[in-house]
Amino acid sequence: MDPIRRVSGTMAPLPRAQVDTDQIIPKQFLKRIERTGYGEFLFFDWAQDAESEKDPDFVLNRPEYQAATVLVAGPDFGTGSSREHAPWALADWGFRAVIASSFGDIFRTNCYKIGLLAVELPQQTVATLLTLAAQDPDAVIDLDLEQQRATAAGIDDPFEIDAFAKHMLMNGLDEIGVTLLEAEAIVQYDTGRPSFKPKI
Amino acid sequence: MTVPRTLFQKVWDDHVVVAGKDQPDLLFVDLHLVHEVTSPQAFEALRMAERSVSRPDLTLATADHGTPTINRAAGITDPLSRRQVDTLITNCSAAGITAFGLDDPRNGIVHVIGPEQGFTQPGMTIVCGDSHTSTHGAFGSLAFGIGTSEVEHVLATQTIRQRRPRSMAITVEGELPSGVTAKDLILGIIAQIGVGGGAGHVIEYRGPAVAGLTMEERMTVCNMSIEAGARAGLIAPDETTFSYLEGRPQAPTGAEWERAIEYWTGLPTDEGAEFDSEVTVDAAALSPFVSWGTNPAQTIPVTATIPSPEDFDDPLSRDAAQRALEYMDLVPGTPITDIAIDRVFIGSCTNARIGDLRAAASVIEGRTVHDHVSAMVVPGSSQVKQEAEAEGLDRIFLAAGFEWREPGCSMCLGMNDDVLSPGERCASTSNRNFEGRQGRGARTHLVSPQMAAAAAVAGHFVDVREGG
Numbered sequence: 001m002d003p004i005r006r007v008s009g010t011m012a013p014l015p016r017a018q019v020d021t022d023q024i025i026p027k028q029f030l031k032r033i034e035r036t037g038y039g040e041f042l043f044f045d046w047a048q049d050a051e052s053e054k055d056p057d058f059v060l061n062r063p064e065y066q067a068a069t070v071l072v073a074g075p076d077f078g079t080g081s082s083r084e085h086a087p088w089a090l091a092d093w094g095f096r097a098v099i100a101s102s103f104g105d106i107f108r109t110n111c112y113k114i115g116l117l118a119v120e121l122p123q124q125t126v127a128t129l130l131t132l133a134a135q136d137p138d139a140v141i142d143l144d145l146e147q148q149r150a151t152a153a154g155i156d157d158p159f160e161i162d163a164f165a166k167h168m169l170m171n172g173l174d175e176i177g178v179t180l181l182e183a184e185a186i187v188q189y190d191t192g193r194p195s196f197k198p199k200i
Numbered sequence: 201m202t203v204p205r206t207l208f209q210k211v212w213d214d215h216v217v218v219a220g221k222d223q224p225d226l227l228f229v230d231l232h233l234v235h236e237v238t239s240p241q242a243f244e245a246l247r248m249a250e251r252s253v254s255r256p257d258l259t260l261a262t263a264d265h266g267t268p269t270i271n272r273a274a275g276i277t278d279p280l281s282r283r284q285v286d287t288l289i290t291n292c293s294a295a296g297i298t299a300f301g302l303d304d305p306r307n308g309i310v311h312v313i314g315p316e317q318g319f320t321q322p323g324m325t326i327v328c329g330d331s332h333t334s335t336h337g338a339f340g341s342l343a344f345g346i347g348t349s350e351v352e353h354v355l356a357t358q359t360i361r362q363r364r365p366r367s368m369a370i371t372v373e374g375e376l377p378s379g380v381t382a383k384d385l386i387l388g389i390i391a392q393i394g395v396g397g398g399a400g401h402v403i404e405y406r407g408p409a410v411a412g413l414t415m416e417e418r419m420t421v422c423n424m425s426i427e428a429g430a431r432a433g434l435i436a437p438d439e440t441t442f443s444y445l446e447g448r449p450q451a452p453t454g455a456e457w458e459r460a461i462e463y464w465t466g467l468p469t470d471e472g473a474e475f476d477s478e479v480t481v482d483a484a485a486l487s488p489f490v491s492w493g494t495n496p497a498q499t500i501p502v503t504a505t506i507p508s509p510e511d512f513d514d515p516l517s518r519d520a521a522q523r524a525l526e527y528m529d530l531v532p533g534t535p536i537t538d539i540a541i542d543r544v545f546i547g548s549c550t551n552a553r554i555g556d557l558r559a560a561a562s563v564i565e566g567r568t569v570h571d572h573v574s575a576m577v578v579p580g581s582s583q584v585k586q587e588a589e590a591e592g593l594d595r596i597f598l599a600a601g602f603e604w605r606e607p608g609c610s611m612c613l614g615m616n617d618d619v620l621s622p623g624e625r626c627a628s629t630s631n632r633n634f635e636g637r638q639g640r641g642a643r644t645h646l647v648s649p650q651m652a653a654a655a656a657v658a659g660h661f662v663d664v665r666e667g668g
Binding site for chain 2: 016017018020022023026027028030031032033034035045050074075076079080081082083084087102104105106109110113114123162163164174175176179180182185186189190193194195196197198199200
C-alpha cells in the first residue's frame, strides 16, 4: 500500500444521512471474486434508474464533480453490511477520502485497510463543506493526515484518527507483515489455550 | 482484591496475545467463519503474498449467501454465483479448511450452523466477514463482523488487531408480554437507541427478560446488534446456554465438558463492574413492532400510525424520514394494520431457526395465505429443514400456500433469484429494510415470524396479539 500523508482535492457532496453499504454497492455486484472494477457500480441504484437511464442530477453523474477525490456525506455513513466492496467501489471511482460526522465501525476499518481516508468532522463542519461543495465544485479541501487537520475555505478543523491506523496509513505498512513479527507470541498464547475449545 | 469486570472484558482479556499499549491489542481468534462472498479476495491476496492459512483447524466455511433455494439438483445456474462457490470450495480444499458445500447435510446460513453444530461456545472470539456475526454473542462469545482485508489477516495469523470498544449495558426489566417476541425486543431497542446508538460499543443484553429467553431467541437479539451500530452484542452464559450446547457434535464431552463449564460459569459480569453506558428497557411496555422506513430504527408498534417527517426535531432525521416515506410509498397517519402486503419472507440468520418456524407455523396452521400474497419459508440450515419436516411443519406451510425452500440467506439480501420486484411490499423476518435490499425498488417491513405469518393470512399487517 502506498503511504498517505495528505489528501487534497475537490469534493462531491452527498447530503444524505445513514447511507448504508447496500446503497454504496448493491448486492448484485458482490458476486465477483475480484477486488477491482467496482467503481462503475458505486451508488448504482441512485446513479441510474431501473431502465439504466443515468440520473443527470445525481452528484456522481454531474460533469463538474468527475474530478472529485473527497466524498462529503451525512452522518452514519457506511452502516450495515461488512462488505469491503463498499470502500473498494469508492476508491475505484476515484475517491481518496470520505468525510462524515460518523461512520459505521466496520466500514471505517475497511477504509483504512485499503488506504481510503475516513475522516470524522463535526456535523456543523460537514454541513459547511456540503454547502461549499454544492456551490463551488472547484473548492478544494486539504486533509493533512500527519497534522490531523482539515482545511478548506472557511474551515480549519482538527480531526481525530486512531493512532495505529494513522501510523499504518502514513507508512503504507502491510499489517499482516507487522503481525507476523509477533509469531512467537501467537504460538505461546496458543500453547496456553484451554483444550476444551473447539477444533474442526 | 480484583477489579470487577464485565463479561466482555473477561472474554477480551482472555484473548490478548500482545497488549497494545498505545496500539490496538492483538487478539487470538478461536473461530473464523468463512463464506463465499467476502473471502475470495482474501484467499487471492494470501496467494499473491505467498502466505498460507495459519489455522485451518479453527476455520469453518459454508456456502450460503448466493446459493439457490429451489431446484438444487440443477446446481447453481447463475455463472457468477457458481464461480464464487466453486472458488470457496477450491480455496478451502487447498488450505485444508472444512467447507460445508451445498450437498453437505450440515450446510446452511453461517450464523445458524455455528451454534447448531456446537462450534459456537461461551467465552470465544469469533469473527466472520459478515456483519451478523454478532449472532454468536448469544453464547457469551465476543463475535463480530470484519471486512475482507481482516479476513485475510485472520487467515494468515489467526489473530485480529482491535482497539477495545466501549461497553454498553442494555438491561431489559420485567418480562415480555404474550405475543411480543425476541425480534420485537431487538427492534424496540434499535428504535430506542437509533442506528448509530451502539457505535463503538459492545452491548451486553441483561436483565430478567433476557435471562428468560431461549438460546434461539438470544441469537435473534444479538444478531441485530449491528443494526444499532454496535461492534458486537453478547449475553451471559447460563444453564440455558449449557443445556443447549450439551451433546452437540462439537461440544466438549466428559472431563473437558466439566472444565469448560467451570470456565464458562466464571464469565458473567461481576457485581459492581462498570459499563461505559447503560440503557434500560421496560419489556412490559413493548409491542409487536413493524418497521416503516428504510433503516431498522424506523420502526413502530403495530398499533401505531405512520409518522410524519414533522414528528422529527432533528433536520437530518426529518430528511431521512421524508426520503423513507417516498421510497416506501407510505402516507403519514396511515395505521400500520392498513398496510397491504404482496410478499412474505420467513427466513434469514435472524429468524430461520426451528423455534421461528414453529412459531410461524402455529399462527398459520389450518389457515391459508391471502389470495394477493405470495409467501415463502427458507429454513436457516439443512438441519433446521430436516427437523421441521420431521415435525410436519413443512406440510403446515405448504397446506397454507407457502413455498417451502432449501436453506440459505435467500431474500434477506437477494443475492440469488429470491428477490422482490420493484414496488412489491414484503413482511420479512430478516434484519435490514434498506433501500433495494430485497430487490431494486422493493419495500421491506421487518417483523417477527408470528407477525409475518399473520400478515400472510390477512394480506395486511395485523396485531398478532388479537388472534391475527
